[in-house]
Structure formats: C-alpha cells, structure tokens
Amino acid sequence: MPHPKVEPLRINYKTLEEFQKFSEYGLPELSMLEDLQSNIIENNSNSPFYGIYQDDQLIARISLYRVDAKYDVYFSPAQDYYECWKLEVLPQYRNQGLGSALVSYAKKLGLPIKTNARRRSDPFWRQMGFQPVRYNPVRDRGESPYVWLPPGVQLKD
Amino acid sequence: MPHPKVEPLRINYKTLEEFQKFSEYGLPELSMLEDLQSNIIENNSNSPFYGIYQDDQLIARISLYRVDAKYDVYFSPAQDYYECWKLEVLPQYRNQGLGSALVSYAKKLGLPIKTNARRRSDPFWRQMGFQPVRYNPVRDRGESPYVWLPPGVQLKD
Numbered sequence: 001m002p003h004p005k006v007e008p009l010r011i012n013y014k015t016l017e018e019f020q021k022f023s024e025y026g027l028p029e030l031s032m033l034e035d036l037q038s039n040i041i042e043n044n045s046n047s048p049f050y051g052i053y054q055d056d057q058l059i060a061r062i063s064l065y066r067v068d069a070k071y072d073v074y075f076s077p078a079q080d081y082y083e084c085w086k087l088e089v090l091p092q093y094r095n096q097g098l099g100s101a102l103v104s105y106a107k108k109l110g111l112p113i114k115t116n117a118r119r120r121s122d123p124f125w126r127q128m129g130f131q132p133v134r135y136n137p138v139r140d141r142g143e144s145p146y147v148w149l150p151p152g153v154q155l156k157d
Numbered sequence: 158m159p160h161p162k163v164e165p166l167r168i169n170y171k172t173l174e175e176f177q178k179f180s181e182y183g184l185p186e187l188s189m190l191e192d193l194q195s196n197i198i199e200n201n202s203n204s205p206f207y208g209i210y211q212d213d214q215l216i217a218r219i220s221l222y223r224v225d226a227k228y229d230v231y232f233s234p235a236q237d238y239y240e241c242w243k244l245e246v247l248p249q250y251r252n253q254g255l256g257s258a259l260v261s262y263a264k265k266l267g268l269p270i271k272t273n274a275r276r277r278s279d280p281f282w283r284q285m286g287f288q289p290v291r292y293n294p295v296r297d298r299g300e301s302p303y304v305w306l307p308p309g310v311q312l313k314d
Binding site: 067 | 180181182183184185187188205220222224240242243274275276277279289290292294297298299300301302
C-alpha cells in the first residue's frame, strides 16, 4: 500500500464492530457503544479515532485525543496538544508503513503530540521524529512519554 | 509454585539488569539506571516494584506507585492509593498464579488500587475483585481503569 489513505472514523455500529478486532479494546470503546445504544451520542458522531481501510475493512487505527492547554504539563508555551493512543495495525498488515502513515497524518494536524512508548517501541517513535521527555515520576507515573514538537514549541522542562 | 514469595525490589544494577527481560521497559527504568549511575539515588534504594524470584532470577513483577490523596480523582473519600502498572510474568512462567500472587500482595497493603486493564485483561482483573469505573474521557483519557476498593471505600462517581 504505497499511499494509504487515512480517514477520521465516525462512531457507528460498523466502526465499533471493527474495533473488536484490535487488541486494545476496553472501556473507551465500550463507553462509545453504550452512548450510541442509549442515544447519548448520534450515529456517525465524530470520534477521536483515525484509521486506514482495505477492502472496506479497518486494518489500522490511531486515537488522537485533543487535550486542552489548561491541562498541558509537557509543552512550552502551554497549548492544546494531541495525546496519541492505541496506534495499532492488525497483525497481517504490519511492516507496510501503515503505522508511519497514521503518525505522519497526526503530525500534519499541526499540534504537538504526546504518546506513551510502550513495549519497547522507542525506535519507532524516534524514527518518526519523536523524543523522550525527562522522566518525572509524579507527572509521568510509569509511562514512557515521547513527544513530537512542531516548530516553535519546546519541552516544558 | 504453590506459595510464591513476593518481595519489594531494591534499585541496584542486578535489579535493573533483570528488568531488561520484561517487555515493558522504558523511561522509568532508564531513569532509575541514570539516577543510580550518577549517585542521585543510592544503591539498594527502595523502588515502587515488587517481584517474585525463582533460582535467583526475577520472573514476575508489578509496580505499585503510591499516589497522594491530593491527586485522587477516583475514590471517595479521597485518599492515598496505589496505581498498579507493569504487571508482567515472563512468558515461560505464565499460568501458574504468579500474576494473582502479585495482585493479592498489593491488596494486602490496605489501600485502594487503580490499574489500566490493557490488552483485554478485564477478565483477570474482575477475577481479582476489581471493577471498571464509569469511563470519563477527560479524566481517563483512553485508559480502561479498573479499581479495587477496600472496605469503606467507594468510587467517586
């Protein structure tokens, strides 16, 4: 897949069914399902997820949650940023650049990005232009935060 | 291993070398190593980790980070609690009750516990007496928080 198309995912029953294929499936997904079932959110509402489809199947996804500047403890000046979670490519579609395509898409949104580099994924994040923060136990609480800084943005420390 | 012995882990070069066998190894571990190397912390300092040894090798670990009551957003009344991360049993020692032994140890410390039920581990946490919180996107930010409540403690919501 030379130029995978990344698209925002709408919250509907099809999307939530596709999410079940991913190993990270928990309270956030269940909560979306319940909100949809009880009409708290409308069908095809916006979600914080973006994904790549192949043959009408969701094969890779990323969650980009916009954190308000008032909660920013990472960047200087303090500003809105994206917290990136649940970057996951289904096993049979790995090593084709889909994860990179999702992260490149996120960077084009123009805000700083913070992620938690789990399970020894540091080399991937470095390759994508991310850098580790200086670990602060009270703030970072066991995470391995890696950040991407757009021009003009610095780390807070 | 019918009665695995759980013990607090001290921060020293041997412990930090053993940590490298675990799939969750990131900035918190690297930061401990750097602090040890630069004498910011002493050899054999306390760590937030507890573990199980077999034949002098660390085969399972858990991190229990004590969060101060002033940061508590989960429990009522607000109080100190343990945030549980990095529960991990090395692959060849799984399905022998070592994970349960670590969590049982944590519960005996007497404070509420909060964890993030990752990778579809919900059934394990339920079996250990944990319950899901009501998902709050701003507070929980993509996590699947499960909590264990000692007698007299309730969920905040």
